[in-house]
Amino acid sequence: MDHFERLSRRHNFISKLSAAFFYALAVAVALNFFWHPGKIYASGVTGFSQVLESLSSRYLPFTLTTSSMYFVLNIPLFILGWLKIGKKFTLFTIIAVILASIMMKLIAPIKLSYDPIICAIFGGVVNGVGTGIALKSGISTGGIDVLGIILRRKTGKSFGQINIFFNLIIVICAGFVFGWTRALYTALNIFINGRVIDAVYTQHQKMQVIIVTEHPTEIVEQIQEKMHRGITILHDAEGAYSHNEKTVLITIIDRYDMYDIYNIVSKNDPYAFMSMSEVSKIYGRFIEQKPV
Template sequence: MDDVQQILKRHQYVAKASTAVMYGIMVSIAMNFFWTPGNIYSSGFTGLSQLINTLSTRYFPITIPPSIGLFMLNIPFFVLAWKQIGHQFTFFTILTVFLASFMIKAIHPVYLTHDPMICAIFGGVVNGLGTGMSLKNEISTGGLDILGIVIRRKTGRSIGTINIAFNVFIITAAGFEYGWPYAFYSAIGIVVNAKAIDFAYTRQQRMQVLIVTDHPKTVIDSIQSHMPRGITIIHNAEGAYNHNKKEILFTTISRYEMSELEEALAESDPHAFASITEAENILGHFYEHKLK
């Protein structure tokens, strides 16, 4: 059993390291093929590193390239993650940010187009997919991700307002540096980036599940063997067509767990009826896998 666990751990480490490499390549493509040629600023610390590069090039005797700026900006957050989140998480975050910085420097810009709309959209898609893939494999790309995890653990709240304010600052800076049309293009790129992250990273999306079944105990046991979810039972429901007695089960899962839910239902009651809708908001405790 211990040998199997060691093999699984090694597989997870290799998967995370491979994802870090892929993210580094994708963010460098977004930066060097789209954002830089189109004068587009990204969101978060990547966008801040671009801004520092622009300002240092124009107003200071030394130029701080985005690759160096990105890594330097993250150093205080590496320390925060090491103390507040976990050592393994911090190690892979450092690896991811280092590889991103290295790839941005190593892969030279290719000016496919200077059209700011194309650059905003395709840069956002490429970077968003890379970020979502990283989050899906439980590694962080640094920056405000770390702050968000720490604040959510301490207070249960998100840092949505901080994220919005930070990105408004980046967009405003793009307007002052390149002209206000480019601020709007950067805003489009940030929105596309967020949508691409949501497309790739489904763990944070919550789904409300209603199951009508004749075999509630079997279904509950099967679901809970696949995922750590609480389930509420509504007794004595009645079918309107043939008036048979039914039980209704209610639970909430992440979109990431959809395949596990489908597998659990297929195993326990293939004739069960399930209605699944997106949950707009959740109050109260919802179990989330802890990062190490």
């Protein structure tokens, strides 16, 4: 048993480390291949780091590079993550940020397109995929991610929505520095980035599941054992066609639990009826999965 536990921990560590490396590569490619050439600001701390680089190159005798400022601006957020989220989570966040800072510096800028719209679209997609995979693996990419995770727990808002809200100030900065046409491209990039993050990182998406079954006991036991979800049980339901007595089960799950609950229901009652619908807001007690 200890052997399997060690293997599981090692696999978990390698998975998180791989996600951190993939994110670092994705943000560096997005920055040096699309955002810098297209004069477009990124979202979050990366965008603020670009703002500082632009302002320092114009008004200071030295330039604060995006790669160095990305790390510096994340330091206070490391402390916040350590205190509010978790130590292991924050350690992998630090690894992701360090790798990203190094990649931003090492990967040489290449102008793949002169079209700022193409730069905005591809930059947002590449970075959004990298960020979403990192979050899905239980690590953060620093900056707005840390604030987003904390606020998502408090408000129930999607991560992409929080990300877009915090980045409005970057759009304004892009307008003053590069012109309001570039601000439009920056807004497009941030919007695409947020939507891609939401598409990849589905933990925050909740589903309401309604199950009509003649074998509720086994289904309830396995859902609670495997998924640790509360269930509302409605007895004495009647099927209109067969007039058999049935039980209705209602529960809320994370989207990535859909496959598990489908297998539980189909295994215990192949003739059960089950429907799922996305939930926009939840009030009351719901256990949010914590990063590990």
